Amino acid sequence: MKKITLKLFRYNPETDTKPHYDTYKLEVEPTDRVLDLLEKVKGYEDGTLSFRRSCAHGVCGSCAMRVNGENKLACKTLIQDIKSSKITVEPILGMPVLKDMIVDMEPFFDNYKKVMPYFINDDPKPEKEHIQSIEEQERFDDTAKCILCGACTTSCPSFWANDEYVGPAAIVNAHRFIFDSRDQGAAERLQILNDQFGVYRCRTIFNCTLACPREIEITKAIGEVKKAIATGSLD
Amino acid sequence: MALNRKVGFFKGLKYKGGGPMWAWVLHRTSGLAMVVFVGLHIIAGFLTQQFGSEAGIAINTIYENDIFQLVIFFLVIFHAVNGLRVVILDLITPLLEYQREAIWLEWLIIMALYSLVIFSVLHDVMMG
Numbered sequence: 001m002k003k004i005t006l007k008l009f010r011y012n013p014e015t016d017t018k019p020h021y022d023t024y025k026l027e028v029e030p031t032d033r034v035l036d037l038l039e040k041v042k043g044y045e046d047g048t049l050s051f052r053r054s055c056a057h058g059v060c061g062s063c064a065m066r067v068n069g070e071n072k073l074a075c076k077t078l079i080q081d082i083k084s085s086k087i088t089v090e091p092i093l094g095m096p097v098l099k100d101m102i103v104d105m106e107p108f109f110d111n112y113k114k115v116m117p118y119f120i121n122d123d124p125k126p127e128k129e130h131i132q133s134i135e136e137q138e139r140f141d142d143t144a145k146c147i148l149c150g151a152c153t154t155s156c157p158s159f160w161a162n163d164e165y166v167g168p169a170a171i172v173n174a175h176r177f178i179f180d181s182r183d184q185g186a187a188e189r190l191q192i193l194n195d196q197f198g199v200y201r202c203r204t205i206f207n208c209t210l211a212c213p214r215e216i217e218i219t220k221a222i223g224e225v226k227k228a229i230a231t232g233s234l235d
Numbered sequence: 236m237a238l239n240r241k242v243g244f245f246k247g248l249k250y251k252g253g254g255p256m257w258a259w260v261l262h263r264t265s266g267l268a269m270v271v272f273v274g275l276h277i278i279a280g281f282l283t284q285q286f287g288s289e290a291g292i293a294i295n296t297i298y299e300n301d302i303f304q305l306v307i308f309f310l311v312i313f314h315a316v317n318g319l320r321v322v323i324l325d326l327i328t329p330l331l332e333y334q335r336e337a338i339w340l341e342w343l344i345i346m347a348l349y350s351l352v353i354f355s356v357l358h359d360v361m362m363g
């Protein structure tokens with residue numbers, strides 16, 4: 001067992017005008033995750049603590065939060081991997097906070113929808129599946145891993161400055177379809193991203209790549225989209 | 236009511252983005268610092284030339300000061316090398332995968348160039 005001090009960002013829209021922090025002293029296992037600590041506080045200390053979580057196994061993307069100042073999935077962050085015995089948990093940046101760790105994700109999904117993140121192919125349906133070679137699939141393998149947690153977009157200073165910027169997550173999901181040999185919507189998506197609030201807001205800062213819990217090479221994906229726009233070719 | 240989404244300057248700086256984020260912050264700051272430096276240089280020259288003014292000479296002594304020179308040289312070298320890193324990574328996309336290594340290489344080059352500056356400034360000081 002390890003003794004830790006947990007500092008939590010608190011904001012209740014019904015009673016507070018300003019946010020504050022609450023501190024809890026807990027005894028935890030090194031193999032506990034940050035999410036387990038939040039559950040402990042909610043279950044035993046203060047039932048009003050609010051946060052999103054669903055799968056608790058790093059696949060649904062609900063639990064992105066700032067843990068000691070860095071975007072993480074609460075359910076994937078082990079206590080033994082955090083060097084300090086003081087752990088501060090805050091909501092992700094650049095989104096309106098609704099309550100405690102819960103932010104309004106609507107602007108994030110509005111940006112996501114802008115890039116048409118779905119399969120477009122107007123050809124007559126093949127008898128079975130659309131065939132694709134292993135090499136063609138590998139082209140977008142990395143960006144297909146996205147779970148839409150928002151850790152990348154909310155770590156991006158360009159997005160903090162202006163939420164009209166589509167943000168890294170939307171570009172990652174555009175990349176997933178642009179470079180899919182079976183899809184036919186690439187030209188339209190590239191046109192949408194060829195905009196002052198599209199890829200050019202990316203200043204190659206790399207916060208997104210370091211924040212992504214799926215270890216997607218986001219800046220590289222954005223670079224490939226920039227290149228496709230500049231050269232007009234997907235090679 | 237939901238809390239405003241605004242991320243102020245200091246709130247943003249507290250985010251732990253690590254090396255690349257600090258390189259970006261320093262890039263912006265050094266850019267501004269160079270504008271101020273060049274501005275001072277022009278104003279000082281103008282004041283001395285046109286009016287033979289004492290103020291021009293006073294400004295000159297500020298930026299000819301060794302410490303000021305060391306700082307401004309660092310900012311110029313950093314801005315140039317960091318700018319090159321970003322341009323190269325932006326143009327040759329496959330290299331983006333090696334961005335972590337690129338930061339180390341950048342600092343190595345900066346340190347090598349900067350030690351030449353330190354050497355030359357110290358040399359001047361010692362030799363008068």
Ligand code: SF4
Pocket residue numbers: 145146147148149150151152153168169172211212213214215216218
């Ligand atoms: S790219 Fe990574 S950080 Fe961004 S939303 Fe997808 S999984 Fe989350």
Ligand code: FES
Pocket residue numbers: 052053054055056057058059060061062063064073074075076
């Ligand atoms: S709870 Fe699903 S990703 Fe963390």
